[in-house]
Amino acid sequence: MPGPRFPLAIPSDSDFPLSNIPFGIFTTDENTTPRTGTAVGTLILDLALVEKHGLLGGLAGSTSFFSHATLNAFAAQPAAVRTAVRARIIELLQDGSSALFADAALNAVAFVQQSRAVMHLPMTIGDFSDFMCAEVHVTNCSKMDNAPGAPPNFFAMPTAYNGRASSVIVSGTPVRRPRGMLRMTGSPPSFAFVPTARIDYELEMGIFISQPVPFGTTISSADAAREHIFGLVMLNDWTARDVQFTEKTPLGPFNGKGSGTTISPWVVTLDALAGAEVAGTDAHALANMATRPPYLRHDAPAHTWNIRVTAALQRDAWPGGPVDVSASNLSALYWTPAQMVAYHASSGCGLRTGDLLGTGTISSPEPAEGAGPGVYSLGCLHELSKAGTQAFKLANGEEIIFVEDGDEVLLRGQVVRADGSTIGFGECRGRIEPVI
Template identity: 50%
Template sequence: MSKIHTPWPLEIPDDSPFSMANIPFGIFSTKSNTERRAGAAIGTLVIDLSVLETHGFFADCLLTKFNNVFNQSTLNNFASLPLENRSAIRKRIINLLDDRTSAIFNNLAINSEAILRMSDATLHLPMQIGGFTDFMCSRTHIDNSTQIAGRSANPQTFAQPMAYNGRASSIVVSGTPIHRPCGMIPAPGGQGLVFGPCEKMDFELELGFFVSKPIPFGHRIKTADEAREHIFGFILLNDWSARDIQLAEMFPLGPFNGKGSGTSISPWVVTLDALEAARTCTLDVGAATAMANLPQHLRHMTDDYTWDILVESSLKRVGIDKTFKIGRSSLRDSYWSPGQMLSYHASSGCGFRTGDLLGTGTLSSPGHSVETPSLACLLELTEGGTKPFVFGENSLTWIEDGDEVVFEGWAMTRDGHRIGFGELRGTLLPSLP
């Protein structure tokens, strides 16, 4: 990798997800330095935070007991810092990048070491993930998926957030291919089950969020508002789903191998500080109406308890040049908020560690139509595989080998700046022998 001198001001493309208002955090390495360390994304560049830390740029932002926060292979040390310290570091980065007199521009040695092209960086999982739980927070997804399964929505779904504990071992970073899983699927003719490759592979368009401040074993969170103190930031999440395996196993104990083959996440963690302007009220009237009657640990005391984060799915098929949009939806439409999910999960006393990951579940929004699709998985889009989704001269029922699924997500600041998550990409490969 050739060293570059980056002058002030930084040139940030207008359509970049990583504006000065964002500053997401991730883990990267380069060919010239294979050690994994922490970075921040800005435009088409990566800021090597380990270099800035070594040169003392964050000395007054950290408590005495905290050091060597960024020269680490994960963001766990940074995420475990008190919120005021993490916020101070993010503000320091913004101030350094916005100041033409700062040393990262005027000191050529620091400049050449601390700023690199994102194209020269290899991105890795941002956190050491000890546990993964995936929720079911969208009323639209709940209604559609239960109807497809020939059931009606369980009323308990709207009394408490529903979830399953997933596999942390199969969480992979964007760009990592997923092999078509094998499992027990319906036999030809529908009599019994046979072991074989999944025939109904699906994606799930979600957001995920990481735990920052740990919750000790045996402790609970008093309110859903308090859960914000324990959330580090958000990423895009694709919970790959083998629908035939899943439907054959999920009653009565829930998803198992149908969800275990892979969960893809985007590499850059967008913090709550960056998303502050996107805080908003839910658009689910039923959820807002029910709030006052919920138990205390599930209750929000303010209206702006969720975020207006748009997410979008696309598909790229081998032999077709164009990438086709599949659907767009928003976290704002969800019945349950991230704070409610975390608070409910913690109510068992299970405890949480820094780096634990929670998924929102499939973020389908109401108002779906052919012109404006708003459903976030193929199970819903194709009504269980009975009505193919048409794109161009092609159709899509389930994901085929070689298909690449692409997610994007973004929010907006009050003054019109885009806060994006970058892309989450994953390609489905044939099953292993």
């Protein structure tokens, strides 16, 4: 069967125009070997085949990286090599005389419909750390915990916890409702190992590390830290709030956040985000930038990205598909992704290719531009339900508090450039299954 003709038919609302070229790992029924592809419209271009046929023109010398089961080998290449490879892929797709279209045998096998592919975790993830970098989110959570507002240390450094990579999962993988140790009512205090009653989503983005930071070394500035970012994904750090708040004193999150962290399968590179760079919108962060120590300071005026992020919820009994709940923007964070990377490395711990950092819940003062009625600026149900004390209403008239068994949460991200063109991150989807 012949493959697609030139030019490729890319839907106008696709997350994956030629200006995107994200990288992911896929298999098919016909070829169960995990390999690298890029999403183009509704298709996947098999980059392992492109590489095998010599179409990359020796841009990485004799190195082969697209036949691996993860993106780590490619992500570890110097930024200039990754940029050149991406540009070459775009060139091949824009040229009707390239082998992708002129070679009938290659054309027939180089493209796969996304609907026929199985996506896998894009990277071998050695470590996962999750930050808490939205001033609105930290302020709301602090007040619900009987504090007057965000603690002073939040404004001095991007705070985080060391998570676990074992339960980072790719979009579409179900998450089982966990059991955890919960404090029972009554006195004296008692605890029981029971199913969580308060499963929450967290609307986040994930940051994948490219070239490593060797152990014992640090990063000189937040601007320099961008050189260690391979790309971004959508990320949902599922949280059992009742378990989290039972165990958090005195050490912080542990099993309450251990049951699953869902990420989207396509890594969108910083090259694809060129043109979307902006200054952050948190006025306090901008005012304090000049007072930061050098390793946490951005001198570049555009130091984060204008990425609209949304969370939607689908409940089996609801007709009409997922209902939007949250809409915010990456640029609303007090601390930028690059500042998170620089701070993480500041202890000398080192960072490795494939390490994953979460931004923390992206909440903002106002819903993202384009959000409809009944959509909120807060990126988790803990905030929206005021720590589970009251239900809130969605645009479809339904009221919710936390995620129920059978619910599916869908996160998405989109860049809208000044010329009106868009790119997206694909789906970050997860369904909660009943406890065993």
